Amino acid sequence: MQDKDNSPYQSGRAKNIGRRRLMQAAGAVGFSGTVLGGLLGAAAPARAAAFDPKKYAGTRLSILMIGGEGDERALADLLPQFEAETGIKLEISAPAIGPLIEKTVQVLKADSPSFDLVNYLGFLTTQQVGGGYFDRLNDLIDNPAETPADWDFKDFIPATVDNVGRFDLKAHKKGGNDIYGIPGLHSGSVIYFYRKDLFEKAGLQPAKTWDEFQAAAKTLHTDQVAGASFIGANDSSLTLVDWYTRFLTIGGSLMSGDPNGKDFRPHVDSAESVAALQMLIDLLPYAPKNVTQYGYSENVDAFSVGKIAQMIFWSTIAGQVFDPDKSSVADVTGTTTVPAAIGQKARAVQGGWGTGNPKNSDPAKKAAAWRALTWITNKQVNRYELGKYNIDASRVSAFRDPEIVAKYPYVTDSAAAIASAEAIPTALIDEFFQMNDAMTVEFNKALIGGQDAKTACAAVQAKWIEILRKGGHLT
Amino acid sequence: MDGGTVAAQRLIGIAQRARPRPNADAWLLAGPCLLYLVAFAIYPLIYSLRLSFTDLTAADASGRWVGLANYEYMLRDPLFWNALKNSAIMVTITVALQVVLGVALALFFNLRLRGSWLVRGILVLPMLITPIVTGLMWRALLNPDWGLINWCIARMGFEPPNWLGSVEMAMKTLVLVDVWQWTPFVFIIVFARLQALPQDVFEAAQIDGAGPFSAFTHVTLPLLLPAIGFAAVFRAVDSFRSFDLVFGLSYGGPARSTTTLSFFSFQNGFQFQNYGYAAAVAYAMLLILVVGTTILLRYVRLRPGDSR
Numbered sequence: 001m002q003d004k005d006n007s008p009y010q011s012g013r014a015k016n017i018g019r020r021r022l023m024q025a026a027g028a029v030g031f032s033g034t035v036l037g038g039l040l041g042a043a044a045p046a047r048a049a050a051f052d053p054k055k056y057a058g059t060r061l062s063i064l065m066i067g068g069e070g071d072e073r074a075l076a077d078l079l080p081q082f083e084a085e086t087g088i089k090l091e092i093s094a095p096a097i098g099p100l101i102e103k104t105v106q107v108l109k110a111d112s113p114s115f116d117l118v119n120y121l122g123f124l125t126t127q128q129v130g131g132g133y134f135d136r137l138n139d140l141i142d143n144p145a146e147t148p149a150d151w152d153f154k155d156f157i158p159a160t161v162d163n164v165g166r167f168d169l170k171a172h173k174k175g176g177n178d179i180y181g182i183p184g185l186h187s188g189s190v191i192y193f194y195r196k197d198l199f200e201k202a203g204l205q206p207a208k209t210w211d212e213f214q215a216a217a218k219t220l221h222t223d224q225v226a227g228a229s230f231i232g233a234n235d236s237s238l239t240l241v242d243w244y245t246r247f248l249t250i251g252g253s254l255m256s257g258d259p260n261g262k263d264f265r266p267h268v269d270s271a272e273s274v275a276a277l278q279m280l281i282d283l284l285p286y287a288p289k290n291v292t293q294y295g296y297s298e299n300v301d302a303f304s305v306g307k308i309a310q311m312i313f314w315s316t317i318a319g320q321v322f323d324p325d326k327s328s329v330a331d332v333t334g335t336t337t338v339p340a341a342i343g344q345k346a347r348a349v350q351g352g353w354g355t356g357n358p359k360n361s362d363p364a365k366k367a368a369a370w371r372a373l374t375w376i377t378n379k380q381v382n383r384y385e386l387g388k389y390n391i392d393a394s395r396v397s398a399f400r401d402p403e404i405v406a407k408y409p410y411v412t413d414s415a416a417a418i419a420s421a422e423a424i425p426t427a428l429i430d431e432f433f434q435m436n437d438a439m440t441v442e443f444n445k446a447l448i449g450g451q452d453a454k455t456a457c458a459a460v461q462a463k464w465i466e467i468l469r470k471g472g473h474l475t
Numbered sequence: 476m477d478g479g480t481v482a483a484q485r486l487i488g489i490a491q492r493a494r495p496r497p498n499a500d501a502w503l504l505a506g507p508c509l510l511y512l513v514a515f516a517i518y519p520l521i522y523s524l525r526l527s528f529t530d531l532t533a534a535d536a537s538g539r540w541v542g543l544a545n546y547e548y549m550l551r552d553p554l555f556w557n558a559l560k561n562s563a564i565m566v567t568i569t570v571a572l573q574v575v576l577g578v579a580l581a582l583f584f585n586l587r588l589r590g591s592w593l594v595r596g597i598l599v600l601p602m603l604i605t606p607i608v609t610g611l612m613w614r615a616l617l618n619p620d621w622g623l624i625n626w627c628i629a630r631m632g633f634e635p636p637n638w639l640g641s642v643e644m645a646m647k648t649l650v651l652v653d654v655w656q657w658t659p660f661v662f663i664i665v666f667a668r669l670q671a672l673p674q675d676v677f678e679a680a681q682i683d684g685a686g687p688f689s690a691f692t693h694v695t696l697p698l699l700l701p702a703i704g705f706a707a708v709f710r711a712v713d714s715f716r717s718f719d720l721v722f723g724l725s726y727g728g729p730a731r732s733t734t735t736l737s738f739f740s741f742q743n744g745f746q747f748q749n750y751g752y753a754a755a756v757a758y759a760m761l762l763i764l765v766v767g768t769t770i771l772l773r774y775v776r777l778r779p780g781d782s783r
Contacts, residue, residue: 102745105533127533127748234728290619292729293640298620430532434747445730450642470548 050145056368057087063372064107065119066353067094070319070389071185075376078384082375090372097121108133113362116369117376120181122163122352123427125174129167130430134180134356140370141179151374152397157415160187160394163423164354172260174428181354183394184377186316186385189421190241190338190348191413193303193321194310197332198225206310207339210246210279213310217286220309227286229308234444235295236436237314243443244424245312245348246276249340255425257474264429264473268439269454269461277443277453284447292447304329312338314351315414319390322408335410337417350421352394386411392418431471438463526754533748545755555756557731558739559763564646565735566714569653574707576654577661578699582691584662585669595666599659606656610723613652614639642732645725649733653720657713661706668702669695704775708768715764736760 065072072094083089093115095103101121107114108128120128128134140146141153156165160183168176194206198220207213213228221227230242247254252272257263267273288294288302300317302308304327315335324330337346355377357369375381382393387404392414398404399415426435439460446456468474527545531538549555580598584591601609616624617638625635638648672695680690718737721727727734727742734742736756744753 098746105745105748109533131533234726234730288620290637290640293619302620431747434749437742437746441728441731444728445642448641448729450730 051148052145053085053148054087056371059087059365059368060089060091061116061365061369061372062091062093062114063117063119063355063376064093064095064100064104064115065117065185065355066097066100066121068096069186069316070391071119071353071385074381074385074389074391075185077388078376078381082372086371086375088368088372090376104128108358108360110360113358113360115358116361116365117355117373118358119185119353119355120164122160122350122354122423123432125164125167125181125354126172126428127430127432129164129180129354129356130169130172132169133359135359135366137179137182137356137370138177140367146367146370147374148378151378155379155395155397156183157187157394157396157399157418159350159419159421160184160352163187163350163352174423181356182373182377183352183354184382185353185355185394186391187350187352187394187418188314188316188392189351189414189417190245190312191315191410191417192310192312192336192338193317194334194336195220195225195306195308195329195332196334198309199334206334206336209341210250210339213339214279214282216310217283221286225306226288226291226302226308227310228283229287229291229294229299229302229311230280230283231295231299232280232284232287232291232444232447233293233295233298234440236433236440237296238443238447239436239439240349240351240424241312241314242280243276243439245338246279247272248347248349248422249338249344250275251341251344252276259425259428259473262473262475264468266461266464266468268464269457273457274453277446277456280443281447281453292444303327303333312348315392315410315417316351316390318392318408318410318414322390322410335413337413345420347420347422348417350418350423352392352418429468429471429473431467431473435464435467438467523754523757526750527758529751531750533750538751541751545752546759548752549755549759554731554734554739555736555759558734558736558756561646561731561733562715562717562735562737565650565653565717566711568650569657569714570707570711572650572654573658573661573710574703576658577706578665578703580658580662581665581669582695584666599663601656602659602663604656606717606719607723609652609656610720610725613648614724617648639725640729642730645729645732649721649725652724653714653717656720657710661703661710664702664706665699668699672698700775708771708775711771712764712768715767716760736763 065075072092075092079090079092094100100119101124104118104120104124105128107118108131118134161179162174164181164183165179166175167178167180168174169178192206199206199216202216202219204216204219205212207216217227219227231237232242244254250272252270253267255264255266257265284291288307290298294302296314296317299308299311299313300320303311303313303317304320306329318335320326321333322330327333338348340346355373357366357373361369377394379395379397382395382398383401383404385391386393386398387401387407390408392411393399396415399411405411424432426432442451442456442459442463445451446453451459465474526538528540528542529538530541530544584595604612616622619625619635619637619640625638628635637644639645676694676698677690680694685693716737717735718741721733721735721738722741725733727738737760740753740756740760743749743756
């Protein structure tokens with residue numbers, strides 16, 4: 001089990017570090033890692049002696065995982081190697097996010113086994129891990145006969161383990177020492193994408209504060225290029241990415257009280273909440289004309305063809321934005337951490353996935369499933385995903401890979417964002433999606449002119465209180 | 476009764492006993508069908524009814540019995556009433572438009588103009604597309620940035636409407652697409668009936684001096700009413716439970732302006748994992764459908780000569 005360390009990857013409470021510092025740290029760690037690696041390499045055989053990589057050869061396993069976000073392509077690329085090294089056959093089932101969530105619920109609740117490994121969204125950790133549907137993994141992690149010596153649990157970014165791995169079933173809340181899921185296949189948070197060429201031409205620096213972001217949007221806006229964009233559609237990322245990042249970084253606090261008590265109270269009607277939504281409304285004149293219908297793909301496509309000057313977005317879009325075959329602005333796009341109000345730490349919501357062994361999976365295959373899980377979350381797979389498909393890894397070592405850092409400078413920003421990201425407090429209860437939907441609908445309505453920011457926030461506050469009361473989280 | 480008769484009756488009795496009982500035959504033949512019905516219709520109906528009285532969620536698999544709480548909450552839930560209103564709007568407007576357009580098209584094609592068979596064939600194509608694909612296809616066609624329809628409108632010098640992005644337009648767009656897809660259904664039903672109308676009544680009307688309009692209103696339309704009624708009832712039921720078109724086209728938005736009851740039930744069941752509440756909404760839909768269809772069938776004549 002890992003201990004908290006002082007690395008820049010320290011979870012939620014991390015220091016806010018600059019790119020230069022991170023690069024220096026990466027270089028230093030890379031060097032010391034090489035030296036340490038040599039030392040550890042000598043000691044490794046003693047631990048690896050009991051480990052037989054082909055112990056479960058001939059087993060057929062199946063994994064239910066997210067499709068359309070790149071992971072399944074990376075895994076499919078590596079399957080021949082996986083089969084050669086382990087002798088295990090792994091069948092991938094990778095529906096898109098909506099169908100995946102529906103299917104996962106059915107799979108986990110079924111009496112008979114269907115999948116040996118299941119991928120779940122970090123936002124659903126409380127619901128799915130907290131529902132008691134996954135096996136506790138601590139004994140396997142600590143068992144040298146079942147876990148490869150070089151798998152290195154401590155290498156996972158602590159914030160990702162906190163987000164999808166640790167859960168206290170008794171207290172029904174995240175945290176504690178019991179591990180039920182392994183981060184991955186990918187993680188992610190929100191970073192700031194901007195057009196270096198346009199900023200340079202206008203003599204601007206990437207925005208450090210939201211006032212600067214708004215000013216840059218106004219300055220850079222033309223008929224051809226929108227000064228800024230955001231997710232304005234009736235899409236969960238409107239609230240998770242655009243509103244929540246602004247809310248957090250101007251000092252907002254979404255919930256207070258204990259999610260398992262009767263005092264879990266929302267603060268959506270706070271001044272910070274209204275201000276964060278108002279920021280989006282104020283951006284409308286400088287956003288793409290149809291931004292209120294822009295979801296994930298519309299924004300990524302528009303940015304990739306050069307129609308957007310700046311936006312904050314899930315860091316996972318880097319795969320498309322920096323691919324010259326898919327993006328006409330690949331070589332003129334820059335990234336940095338999200339803006340924040342003066343005195344506030346730049347940070348955003350923690351995204352990403354976890355993978356675990358369902359409790360109802362075939363008991364005869366559980367050990368083999370763990371073997372497969374350690375393989376698909378190993379350092380090499382993390383590096384491959386990040387290097388080949390620009391999918392944010394869950395491991396520190398991938399983000400510190402000198403080759404990847406040299407090729408894709410944005411990964412330092414991604415790493416910093418993931419390390420400092422915070423899990424949204426509403427994800428601590430089962431009603432997360434319902435609450436998010438209520439907020440998205442009202443905020444989208446405000447953006448299309450149906451109501452002002454204050455009214456929208458008040459409506460969400462009322463709806464959330466109703467949901468929380470119904471769920472027994474608030475009296 | 477003589478001995479011969481007694482012997483004959485005895486023989487008949489033996490033959491009857493030797494033959495498999497008609498009841499057993501019936502059960503054997505109907506068995507698979509009944510099993511299918513029990514497994515895929517009756518059991519799910521009973522299961523979901525039971526579900527609607529529980530608070531089953533994904534996280535809490537216990538599903539405690541909560542009595543009528545879900546139904547009680549539903550009646551207080553403004554989102555349920557919003558979805559019911561949207562469903563009612565959708566059913567009323569789409570069915571009315573489809574009936575008017577479908578009948579008009581059937582009458583037009585009944586003129587048997589040259590080449591009409593080809594146009595007729597093309598006309599029914601939308602009906603053959605899966606509704607989810609229809610939704611996605613129209614979503615692409617109406618895309619505000621690169622959609623073909625907006626491009627055409629802009630090329631003609633007009634400002635394209637905000638098809639799916641405004642509360643005012645989204646329901647109209649949904650209705651438009653549904654009408655595009657299902658008017659051919661009404662057309663086919665009415666056209667088939669038109670082809671089968673007896674000619675003697677038209678000849679009699681002509682002899683009695685009826686003009687084209689009078690013949691239409693007093694002969695054609697009354698004879699078509701059963702077909703129109705059938706098509707309307709069928710479309711009303713189908714439109715009321717419309718889910719896939721909403722899912723593919725508007726996803727219930729913006730601001731829940733196109734959230735129908737089916738979509739609302741789906742959201743509660745599969746997005747929010749409130750299975751109990753979703754089942755209650757589904758049962759409310761079933762109740763509305765049963766009551767609505769019964770009333771419709773009471774007032775719509777499906778066969779000529781049916782009394783009202």
